[in-house]
Amino acid sequence: QVQLVESGGGLVQAGGSLRLSCAHSKLPLDSFTIGWVRQAPGKEPEGVAGLSKFDREPYYADSVKGRFTISRDNAKNMMYLQMNNLKPEDTGVYYCAAGFLASADEIKIAPLRGQGTQVTVSS
Numbered sequence: 577q578v579q580l581v582e583s584g585g586g587l588v589q590a591g592g593s594l595r596l597s598c599a600h601s602k603l604p605l606d607s608f609t610i611g612w613v614r615q616a617p618g619k620e621p622e623g624v625a626g627l628s629k630f631d632r633e634p635y636y637a638d639s640v641k642g643r644f645t646i647s648r649d650n651a652k653n654m655m656y657l658q659m660n661n662l663k664p665e666d667t668g669v670y671y672c673a674a675g676f677l678a679s680a681d682e683i684k685i686a687p688l689r690g691q692g693t694q695v696t697v698s699s
Contacts, residue, residue, distance in 0.1 A: 585693030596657040598672030606650040608674040611683030616668035626680030635680035
């Protein structure tokens with residue numbers, strides 16, 4: 577089954593860092609716009625970061641600008657989300673996502689999505 581697989585979530589104190597990773601078993605990620613979507617308890621999914629297949633200016637939600645960095649390693653067919661200075665409001669399930677999108681800021685509607693990894697930030 578074709579799927580995205582995330583790893584790297586966990587429990588961290590406020591101010592700490594985590595690095596999320598995502599791999600795809602078959603499809604070359606460099607063919608897609610890629611990114612990360614998170615869903616906090618009781619809230620709608622939010623696109624937090626996106627990167628087009630041409631690696632133009634990455635998209636970041638205002639809430640994570642300056643703290644999160646999205647990147648990809650085409651040789652390893654991986655994408656990453658480096659999260660620094662984490663805040664309790666960053667808590668949620670993080671999904672990597674991919675699709676043929678017009679722009680990186682549309683990552684929330686990307687059709688391919690992993691199973692998610694839990695990120696919990698304690699105060």
